[in-house]
Amino acid sequence: MTISASSLDALATIEYPEEDDLPMPEGDAQREYLSYATQVLRVFFQERQDVYVSGNLFIYYEQGNTSANVAPDTFVVFGADNHNRGSYKVWEEGGKLPEFVLEITSENTATRDKRDKPALYQKLGIKEYFQYDPTGKYLKLSSLQGKRLENGNYIEIEASTLPDGTLSLFSETLNLELRLYPDKGLRFYDRVSNELLRSYEELEQARLIAERIAKQERKRVDRLTAYLQSLGINPDEVC
Structure with a gap:
């Protein structure tokens, strides 16, 4: 199909909003884990210039259709340049979509996270979709769940339980575990x-703790040095 010059010009003038009027997550728990997940994955992949990590950012997956968008709480794209964006337009990124998505489920998003988004992510071909409900109110069976795309369909990722009762699901795309600790909630773990x-x-x-310990150690050494010198002993000669 050949696209006319006028059609290309029309596509080029379409504005894709970077914000909407929807509320942010309504609870401290949702905000905390949304921020945590995006931050730690950015740190983990910071040396990779071909990995893009973001969260709560519009992904536009259909050129010319501003309503064809989704804004995952946290997502990771492999093969995309690691730089800041106002929104993520798939056609400007060589057609690359996220391979990992995490949604922090809340009262406002529970239905979409459980029903609508899995259907969309499966259709888009997103390899892994995880959900975490920090309140434990909205996801049945487990507050941490994951799905992996196999032969075009999502299948549940089998969870394992560690000896201390921690629930663990492995992300093949990230090569990381998502762990649900009884006392700390969701954490990513590097095997x-x-x-x-x-x-x-x-x-x-x-860093601050390490600096404080180092400072205390220097003071201890200085005190010991002064004590030895008061005894007429050269500290450099002490084995």
């Missing part, structure tokens, strides 16, 4: 480093 992924705030807290 390679055997560590939980940390947010910017958690990384900053860890």
Whole structure:
């Protein structure tokens, strides 16, 4: 099918909104985990210039149709340049769609997250779709659930339970576990480093703690050095 020059010009003038009038997640829990998931995945993939991580950003998947959009709470696109965008237009990204999507389910989004979005994501070919309900009110069976695309259809990702009661689902696209801790809620876990992924705030807290420990250690060494010198002992000669 050949598109005329006038049609191309018309497509080029279409404006794709970067915001809508829908409310943000209505609870602190939803906001907290939306921010956490996007942050830790950005940190995890920060050295990869071909991985784009974002959240609560419009994805337009049909050129010329501004209503053909969805705004996942957190999503990851492999093969897309890692830079900030006002919105994500699939036709400007070589046709690349997210391979991983996470929705933080709330009262306002429960129906869409359980019924409408799985159907859309399956149709678009998004490989993995996870849902997390931090309140435990809106998802049946488990507050953390995942689906993986196989032969064009979503199948449930089987969960495992760790000895401490933590629920774990593995994301093949991210090569990470999504863990549901009884006391900490949702966390991403890296099997390679055997560590939980940390947010910017958690990384900053860890840095400050390390600095405080190092400072305390320097003071201890200085006190010991001064004590040895008071005894006429050269600290450099002490084994």
